[in-house]
Amino acid sequence: MTVPAFNTVTWFQVGTDAPEEARRFYGDVFGWKFALDPYSDGYDLVTYPGADMPSGGISHEPDASRNHAMFLVLVEDVEAVCDQTVKSGGKVAMPPLSNGNGLEFAYLQDPSGNTFGVFTPPAP
Secondary structure (H helix, E strand, O other): OOOOOOOEEEEEEEEEOOHHHHHHHHHHHHOOEEEEOOOOOOEEEEEOOOOOOOOEEEEEOOOHHHOEEEEEEEOOOHHHHHHHHHHOOOEEEEEEEEOOOOOEEEEEEOOOOOEEEEEEOOOO
């Protein structure tokens, strides 16, 4: 398996208050496959046809006001990127968090208010 380069877009997330409809839609349109994330409640992992590993996720949101689509960038140090974002005129929309397997992530905003994410995978 090839590890993607740091500072590249390597994950996407679709947040929806209708996860069943999102799975049906994206499955019908693109042939995506879905599996529940064993480390996060309310999150489906998305795998492309022919791929061995997931490339994105469907986040189950409590209501339509939190629906979203975003990209996430693989980084070496989530906290350092949060600090650099603020220094460069952006904002930290959600401070760094870790899930059950050690993945660390944060949501940021660029100076125009576009939200994106950064993450560091769990240690091997």
